[in-house]
Amino acid sequence: MAQIVPLAEAVRLAVHDGDAVAMEGFTHLIPFAAGHEVIRQGRRDLTLIRMTPDLIYDQLIGAGCARKLVFSWGGNPGVGSLHRFRDAVEHGWPVPLELEEHSHAGMANRYVAGASGLPFAVLRGYAGTGLAAAGSPSIRPITCPFTGETLSAVAALRPDVAIIHAQRADRAGNVQLWGIIGVQKEAVLSSERSVVTVEEIVDVLDPRPDAVVLPAWTVSYVAQVPDGAHPSYALGYSSRDNDYYAKWDAISRDREAFLEWLEDVR
């Protein structure tokens, strides 16, 4: 059953050195405040899992929190590269970064398998691509037992902890999110533990027909963090700070500028 705690306590209880951590939110509802708390607490050797690493993992990678990245698209949307990610892959700075690389369809299906309690998911994908040829241990061809068609199997994701941001929770810890819902439900249900930051905690969650609801018994910790997705956004509460995404490019490009940014977070 969900406990409502301050963010620092939620991260201290849920995220440990060496954990596999999935911070999800597809452009919308990215849990930036929680990511910054992981940096402040100095977690190390994390396996970071996320479809679109975005600025949040550029920051965690630059801060030296990660040993491995499991992902499908590592750019600054509409702007360009994630330079801390590139520096880690191209030059091993500040520490080398192991990659496990997929397509979006593959990553989404890996979460579905994890949430479903299955060892793998199947999709029509990867055929002829370098991603399959690179011999990833989490992509294998599989023959359909009914038609004989060759498809791809992808291994389930089972993170130690999922971290997401949502619009609201009630005092019992039931969570409600809406708008672009990404893979957050699947990330939480595939993980051993979860942390959900929310814009507000309310007495009663008014039903919304288009919302995803995570019942309190599926969530470990809830923390109230208004604007906790900035520079991403929470539909109905804030807008995406596109200027921040553009400005990050210059900070991310330069190790010194990044280290100054990091001092401010710490």
Place this chain on the structure above:
Amino acid sequence: MSDCDYTADEMMAVSAARALHDQMTCFVGIGLPSTAANLARATHAPGLVLIYESGTIGAKPGSLPLSIGDGILAVTADAVVSVPEIFNYWLQPGRIDVGFLGAAQVDKFGNINTTVIGGDYGKPKVRLPGAGGAPEIAASCREVIVIVRQSNRSFVERVDFVTSVGYGSGPGDRERLGLTGAGPQKIITDLGVMTPDPATLEFTLTGVYPGTDIAAVRERTGWDLAVAPDLEIITPPSAIELAALRELQSRGGGSQSRSDG
């Protein structure tokens, strides 16, 4: 700038928009594809259905989004679905007419690289963002259109890494790999348009913009580019197309600077 002056990028966006028709369903990448698709919707194809991989189906943004998940896409969409659903229920079965993709590198068989350039996979010279939704868009949409600015670094004999399959190594490869869509039908650049030769599936120059020097196109292509005997001179942007494009860009958070899957 008067109404009849236009840049190479504007000609490219207009040319790409013209490739989309009313009532088509289009899976849109961010950057140049999104600009062109929104231009088509603002001009000759008001019923064009825009689908973004963030799960927004039938998005009708009034300005260009910067990312595939801007709020304007969700609040104007006919439906918003989860990311597993957009790929599994909507893309994979072949429901979508056209996939519209950018590229860092494209080769003579229309294979796309957005993963690594130079070195090897484990130690690349340049690490690019990666696949995103592109491999399955390239595999499963009924057809694919690629839009990319032309240089001999981006147009290569063979891509350094096959992120998304075009025609593989030539005729028969898509069938052998079980790819259900027809593959790339056009590569639209800032110099002209290439289409696959029906016999060899090698991309051939079939259209150029007014004033384009064919020798310059060949110079900026990393394979021995064939030129169609009935080379089309593509109509320049109309005043209406240019006005609509500039209106979209003036209201946009949108970027012309890059593209991705």
